[in-house]
Amino acid sequence: MYVQGEISGLMRLQDKFFNKDTAFTIEERQLLGIHGLLPPVVRTMEEQVELCLTQFLNIDEDLSRYTYMIRLAARNERLFYKLLAMHGDKCLPYVYTPTVGLACLHAPYVFQLPVVLFITIEDKGHVYNVLKNWPQADVRAICVTDGGRIMGFGELGIHGYPIPKGKVTLYTALGGVRPHYCLPICLDVGCNNSKVREDPLYMGLKRKRPSPAEYDEFVDEFMEAVVSRYGPNCLVHFEDIGNADAFRLLTKYRFKYTMFNDDIQGAGAVTLAAIASALSISNTKLQNHRFLFQGAGEAALGIANLLFVALKTEGLNDNEARSRIWLRDSKGLVVYNRPQSHLEEYKMTFAQNRAPIEKLEDCVREFKPTVLIGVSAQHDAFTREVLELMALYNKRPIIFAMSNPPSKAECTAEAAYTHTRGKCLFASGSPSPPLEYAGETYHITQVNSLYGFPGIVMGAICCCISHLTPAVFIVASHTISSLCTDDDHHQCRLLPSLNKVTLCAFEIACNVVEYAYKSNLAKRKPHPTDIRAFVKHQMYDLNYEAAIKTWLQEYEK
Ligand SMILES: NC(=O)C1=CN([C@@H]2O[C@H](COP(=O)(O)OP(=O)(O)OC[C@H]3O[C@@H](n4cnc5c(N)ncnc54)[C@H](OP(=O)(O)O)[C@@H]3O)[C@@H](O)[C@H]2O)C=CC1
Ligand SMILES: CC(=O)C(=O)O
Numbered sequence: 001m002y003v004q005g006e007i008s009g010l011m012r013l014q015d016k017f018f019n020k021d022t023a024f025t026i027e028e029r030q031l032l033g034i035h036g037l038l039p040p041v042v043r044t045m046e047e048q049v050e051l052c053l054t055q056f057l058n059i060d061e062d063l064s065r066y067t068y069m070i071r072l073a074a075r076n077e078r079l080f081y082k083l084l085a086m087h088g089d090k091c092l093p094y095v096y097t098p099t100v101g102l103a104c105l106h107a108p109y110v111f112q113l114p115v116v117l118f119i120t121i122e123d124k125g126h127v128y129n130v131l132k133n134w135p136q137a138d139v140r141a142i143c144v145t146d147g148g149r150i151m152g153f154g155e156l157g158i159h160g161y162p163i164p165k166g167k168v169t170l171y172t173a174l175g176g177v178r179p180h181y182c183l184p185i186c187l188d189v190g191c192n193n194s195k196v197r198e199d200p201l202y203m204g205l206k207r208k209r210p211s212p213a214e215y216d217e218f219v220d221e222f223m224e225a226v227v228s229r230y231g232p233n234c235l236v237h238f239e240d241i242g243n244a245d246a247f248r249l250l251t252k253y254r255f256k257y258t259m260f261n262d263d264i265q266g267a268g269a270v271t272l273a274a275i276a277s278a279l280s281i282s283n284t285k286l287q288n289h290r291f292l293f294q295g296a297g298e299a300a301l302g303i304a305n306l307l308f309v310a311l312k313t314e315g316l317n318d319n320e321a322r323s324r325i326w327l328r329d330s331k332g333l334v335v336y337n338r339p340q341s342h343l344e345e346y347k348m349t350f351a352q353n354r355a356p357i358e359k360l361e362d363c364v365r366e367f368k369p370t371v372l373i374g375v376s377a378q379h380d381a382f383t384r385e386v387l388e389l390m391a392l393y394n395k396r397p398i399i400f401a402m403s404n405p406p407s408k409a410e411c412t413a414e415a416a417y418t419h420t421r422g423k424c425l426f427a428s429g430s431p432s433p434p435l436e437y438a439g440e441t442y443h444i445t446q447v448n449s450l451y452g453f454p455g456i457v458m459g460a461i462c463c464c465i466s467h468l469t470p471a472v473f474i475v476a477s478h479t480i481s482s483l484c485t486d487d488d489h490h491q492c493r494l495l496p497s498l499n500k501v502t503l504c505a506f507e508i509a510c511n512v513v514e515y516a517y518k519s520n521l522a523k524r525k526p527h528p529t530d531i532r533a534f535v536k537h538q539m540y541d542l543n544y545e546a547a548i549k550t551w552l553q554e555y556e557k
C-alpha cells in the first residue's frame, strides 16, 4: 500500500504534515522503515488526543502550556488541530488570547521553531525573495503584524510575532482553512519602545521605526510581493498595527487589494452582533440607545462605524446617528474644539460639537449612556463610580470591557456585576469563567473577533473574493447574532456559546461566499450550485487518512 520513496521513513516521522506518531500501523512502520523507532503500541487518533489532553492539563504554567501546543503543532499538525477541535474550551486560551499575550511578553523564551516569517525593513528591495523562502507555495491567507500595538501592551516590535501565529491557528481550528494555505508574518520595521528595543534579549532590529513615507514604501513593496508570489486574491489580514498606520493602510489598500484589518473591521462585526443580542434581551431598539466608548482607536472606530450605519438603517440621519456615539480618548471626550491638541482625521466623524469633558465619570453623567464600551487598554478605567452611575441611569446597562489581555481590561466581570447589583449585560474581551453573584451564576460573554475572522477568511478564500467590502462584515455580524438562541439570551449570553464557534465560522463562510457571488466579488468560477457543499469540500480534513491520500498523490506525480 505505501511506498518507501526517496524520502526516508524517518523524515516522514519528522514531517508535521504526515506524522501520525503512534498511530502508524505496524505495516506502515515496516514499509516506511521506522519500525522500532516507535514503541510497539498502536493508538487511534482519539486515544492520542486524550493522552495529549492529559499531558497538557498536567502542565501548571500557562506559558509552558503554550509551548506544549506549539511543539505539538510542529510535530504532528493533524493531532494538534484534532485536540483543538475536540477540546477547544480547554486549549484555545493557550494558543490565543489571553496566553498569546504572555507569549509576546516572553517572546525570546518561547521562540524555538520557525513558525512565522520575519521580513525586516533591511530586506527592502528584495522582499519577494524573502517571501520565497517560506516553504509553502500555495498560500491563500496571510496574517501580518508590525508589532506596532500588540493587544493592550502597546508597541512590542518583533516580539509581537506570536499574534499572527495565533490568528492563523484559528483560521484552521475554527474556520477549517487548510494550514498550508496560511502564512503568519511579522514585519520588523524597528521599535520606538526603548524599553523593549534595548532589552539585551530583544530579537528584532535595534533601530527606531522609519518615517511614515519609508514605512509605506516598505509595506507597499510587501503587498506587491504578496501579489507576485501568491496572486491577487491572496488575502492579507492586518493585525495589531499601531493605529495611525492601521487607518492609513486600510484606506489606501481596501479597494486595491484583498485585505482587511481585524482590529477595526472584525471587532466591529462581532461587537455589533453582541449589541444586537443585548437589545433582544432588553427588548429595546438600537435607536433608543446611546453609546459611550472609552478609547477612540481601531476597535472603537470599527465598532462606531458599523453602529453608525445600523442607526441610519433604523431611520436616523447623520447628525442624529452621530449624536448617539461619543468617543473618549486619552485626552478626554472627542470634541471639535480641543484647545491644545490636534484631532486625528479618523476621529472626525464622531467629534462632538460641544465643550470638552475630561473625566470618564463626567462623560457618563452628561451623556447618560445606555452602552459603555471599553477599548482603551486602560486597566480598571470602569471604576466603581462609573459602574454605579451606569446602574443608576439604566435598568439593564450594557457594559463591554473588551480590552485584551485581562490585565488591561477596563473592569472585571465581578466588578461589573457587583457595582451594578447584577443588572448589567456584560462582556469581556478574553475568556472568563462563570461568575457567582448573589446566588446566581452568570456566563461571561467573550466579545472577541474570534467569532468573526476565521469564517470571514474561509469564505473569502473559498470563492477568491476580490475585496472585503463593509457589507462582508455586516453579513458576518448578522450571521453571528442569528446563531444566538432564546436559551442563550435567557442566560444573558450575548454571543453563541464558545462550543459553537466552529459552526459560527462555517455559517459565516457560507454567507460570505453567497454574498460575494451575488455582488460579483467572487473570482472563482463557475458559481457553485451548492454553497455549503462548496465550502465543506474546501475544509481541512482532520483525519490522518487525508494526509496519506495527499502523500500518495504526491508520490504518484
Ligand atoms: N475584544 C476584541 O475583539 C478586541 C479587543 N481589542 C483590544 O482593545 C484595546 C485597544 O485596541 P485598539 O483600539 O486596536 O488600540 P488603539 O491603540 O487603536 O486605541 C486605543 C485607544 O485608547 C485610548 N486611550 C489610551 N489611554 C486612554 C485613557 N486614559 N482614557 C481614554 N482613552 C484612552 C487611545 O487614545 P488616543 O487616541 O488619544 O491615543 C486610543 O484612542 C486593546 O487592548 C486590544 O487588545 C482590540 C480589537 C478587538
Ligand atoms: C482580539 C484582538 O485582536 C486584540 O485584542 O487585539
Ligand SMILES: [Mg+2]
Residues within 6 Å of the ligand: 151, 239, 240, 262, 263
Ligand atoms: Mg488584535
